[in-house]
Amino acid sequence: MPNMTSSQRLDRDRQAAPQVFERLREMIVSLVLPPGETLSRTKLAKEFGLSSTPIRDALMRLNEEDLVDVFPQHATVVSKIDVEAAQQAHFLRQSLELEIVRALALAHEPALIEELNRTIALQQHFAATGDFAAFMASDNDFHWQLYAAAAKRELWNLVRSRSGHIDRLRRLHLPTPGKAQDIVLHHQMIVQAIETKQPEEAQRSLRKHLSGTLGYLAEIRANHPAYLRD
Numbered sequence: 283m284p285n286m287t288s289s290q291r292l293d294r295d296r297q298a299a300p301q302v303f304e305r306l307r308e309m310i311v312s313l314v315l316p317p318g319e320t321l322s323r324t325k326l327a328k329e330f331g332l333s334s335t336p337i338r339d340a341l342m343r344l345n346e347e348d349l350v351d352v353f354p355q356h357a358t359v360v361s362k363i364d365v366e367a368a369q370q371a372h373f374l375r376q377s378l379e380l381e382i383v384r385a386l387a388l389a390h391e392p393a394l395i396e397e398l399n400r401t402i403a404l405q406q407h408f409a410a411t412g413d414f415a416a417f418m419a420s421d422n423d424f425h426w427q428l429y430a431a432a433a434k435r436e437l438w439n440l441v442r443s444r445s446g447h448i449d450r451l452r453r454l455h456l457p458t459p460g461k462a463q464d465i466v467l468h469h470q471m472i473v474q475a476i477e478t479k480q481p482e483e484a485q486r487s488l489r490k491h492l493s494g495t496l497g498y499l500a501e502i503r504a505n506h507p508a509y510l511r512d
Contacts, residue, residue, distance in 0.1 A: 291331075298332050302340035310349050310360055311449045312415050317509045319360040321350065349446045362511040363454075365503075368447040369496065375441050375448075376492045379425070380485050382432045383472060387481035394431045398424060398473045402466060409462035417462055418453060424469055448495070454502050454509065455495045464494065 292301045306326075309315040326337045341358050344350040348367060351359050386394065401424045408417035422442075429438035455461055468491035475484035495502075503510050 297336075298330070299336035299339040299343075302326070302330055302332070302336055303343045306340060306344060307347070307349065307446070310344070311446060311453065312418070313450060313453050315360050317360050317362040317450075321358045321360065323358065347443055347446050363450045363509055364447045365499065365510055365512050367444075368451050371441070371444045371448040372492065372496055374444060376489065378434070378437055378441065379428065379488055379492070382428050382434060383476060383484040383488050384481040385432050386428065387476045387479055387484045390476065390479050391431065394427070395473060395477045397427055398469070398476075401427060402469050402473065405462075405466050405469065409466060414453070414456050414462070417465075418449070418456065421465060450509075451499070451502060452495045454506055455498055458498075461494070465491070468494075 292298055306315070306321070315321070321341065323334055323337050323341070326332075327334050330337070341350060341352065345352050345358075348364060349361055351361050353359070401420055404420045405417060405424070408414075408420060426438050429435055429441075468487060471487040472484055472491065475481075475487055
């Protein structure tokens with residue numbers, strides 16, 4: 283299990299368990315902790331400098347999102363990527379975001395366009411430098427900005443809580459040559475459609491954008507057979 287670095291130390295002014303959950307979730311989604319990795323409560327407690335209780339609570343939350351499998355009195359293991367769960371998360375996200383981009387195109391807020399374009403510029407930088415972790419973070423920022431602009435922040439929280447499996451598939455697919463650049467292009471197309479008040483075009487661009495990873499499921503499975511389960 284990878285060690286926690288000093289930069290990952292906890293904020294002592296905040297509750298520990300939610301921070302441990304977020305750190306471990308990020309490491310799982312980014313594949314720093316790959317499917318099949320065993321998580322030792324004792325080692326985690328030592329690394330984070332905590333008692334066993336917040337570690338247990340964090341692992342329980344990860345289990346609720348199906349990102350770990352807990353075997354009582356034995357071990358906690360990072361779960362394999364559940365293809366069906368990924369497909370359902372994709373359906374949920376697409377259903378919501380199709381309506382969100384339509385509403386935003388009809389509303390047309392110039393400040394939102396500026397904000398989204400700044401995020402896209404960051405993505406272009408991360409794509410050029412090959413910083414895929416930062417790229418995925420900025421990709422999430424882009425979509426969160428859409429939900430926030432549409433006053434649907436709680437729905438973003440729902441989508442995120444269901445997205446662990448699809449996000450890991452995306453992370454496996456992201457290093458494919460040209461994939462990051464395609465994502466940037468799709469984001470630009472979505473923003474342009476919103477800016478020019480074309481709701482149907484915004485929806486077409488979003489649908490194309492979100493279908494990218496699952497369209498390559500067979501290739502991802504062939505390259506990483508030990509990481510996936512049906």
